[in-house]
Amino acid sequence: MGLMDGKKGLILNIANDRSIATHIANNVIKQGATCGFGFLPMDNIEKSQRRVKKAMEENGFADAWLHPCDVGSDESIEKFFAGVKEQFGTIDFLVHSLAFANRDYLKKDAGNFTSTPRDVFKQAVDISAYSLIALARAAAPLMPEGGSIIALTYLGATQVIPGYNVMGVAKAALEATARYLAFDLGPRKIRVNTVSAGAVRTLSAMAVGGIDEMFTHTEKKAPLKRNIDPDEVGKTAVYLLSDLASGVTGENIFVDSGFNIVGL
Numbered sequence: 001m002g003l004m005d006g007k008k009g010l011i012l013n014i015a016n017d018r019s020i021a022t023h024i025a026n027n028v029i030k031q032g033a034t035c036g037f038g039f040l041p042m043d044n045i046e047k048s049q050r051r052v053k054k055a056m057e058e059n060g061f062a063d064a065w066l067h068p069c070d071v072g073s074d075e076s077i078e079k080f081f082a083g084v085k086e087q088f089g090t091i092d093f094l095v096h097s098l099a100f101a102n103r104d105y106l107k108k109d110a111g112n113f114t115s116t117p118r119d120v121f122k123q124a125v126d127i128s129a130y131s132l133i134a135l136a137r138a139a140a141p142l143m144p145e146g147g148s149i150i151a152l153t154y155l156g157a158t159q160v161i162p163g164y165n166v167m168g169v170a171k172a173a174l175e176a177t178a179r180y181l182a183f184d185l186g187p188r189k190i191r192v193n194t195v196s197a198g199a200v201r202t203l204s205a206m207a208v209g210g211i212d213e214m215f216t217h218t219e220k221k222a223p224l225k226r227n228i229d230p231d232e233v234g235k236t237a238v239y240l241l242s243d244l245a246s247g248v249t250g251e252n253i254f255v256d257s258g259f260n261i262v263g264l
């Protein structure tokens with residue numbers, strides 16, 4: 001018997017087999033869930049789909065439903081959810097595991113954050129934070145019996161992490177967005193929480209200047225004296241997406257070897 005037997009939900013977006021989304025998928029599927037996936041259609045849509053399919057194959061869920069979704073486009077979100085409705089009818093959970101900021105403004109150099117242009121700021125907050133509202137709005141009507149939504153965040157939302165820059169601002173917006181959504185959707189029995197993951201070597205993380213320092217600092221300073229295994233994020237996702245967390249909403253759970261509690 002799995003903790004997520006009979007539950008259906010969406011995971012957006014997988015880029016490759018290192019994606020945190022892939023680790024979440026592995027864990028929720030292991031617990032009996034049925035998942036549908038999104039991927040970002042890049043310039044060459046077939047090529048981007050092939051890469052995601054490869055990760056799905058390697059992880060044993062090659063046959064799962066997969067559809068393009070660019071959260072920067074209302075039309076793309078609409079098409080994605082039209083497909084979801086046709087495929088699943090109703091859903092029980094949604095995982096927001098995506099973010100974007102122009103890497104030119106994710107550098108540790110002095111003055112890099114101050115130089116953030118308006119369009120770079122807008123894009124980072126739009127793709128990484130507003131998208132949670134857009135996806136929750138589209139998902140809520142498909143959750144008539146209630147549901148669970150989670151979004152992936154990082155310590156840079158509340159503490160200065162050199163190089164995280166505009167993405168830190170976007171994550172602060174994401175965390176606040178999750179709390180307001182939790183309040184707004186609570187009467188419909190839809191829970192909304194965030195998971196603040198420690199550093200993981202993924203495609204997106206490699207764009208952040210100073211990422212290597214985050215790994216060495218965590219090993220030295222975190223209570224557990226090690227970096228996290230992304231599978232641990234997957235296990236916390238199972239908790240939040242399953243009925244184990246039925247009384248939990250508007251929360252942020254750190255999966256970071258305890259790094260966030262340390263002052264020095």
Ligand SMILES: NC(=O)c1ccc[n+]([C@@H]2O[C@H](COP(=O)([O-])OP(=O)(O)OC[C@H]3O[C@@H](n4cnc5c(N)ncnc54)[C@H](O)[C@@H]3O)[C@@H](O)[C@H]2O)c1
Pocket residue numbers: 012013014015016018019020021039040069070071072096097098099100127152153154155196197198199200201202203204205
């Ligand atoms: N890797 C880390 O160290 C770390 C730590 C804490 C939180 N996170 C968060 O975890 C989440 C997943 O990131 P990841 O580290 O697995 O990296 P990843 O590169 O594997 O995943 C990022 C995903 O965002 C998607 N994306 C970017 N722009 C998009 C758009 N316009 N529309 C739809 N999708 C878009 C990409 O296609 C990709 O699938 C992100 O929110 C990230 O900020 C990562």
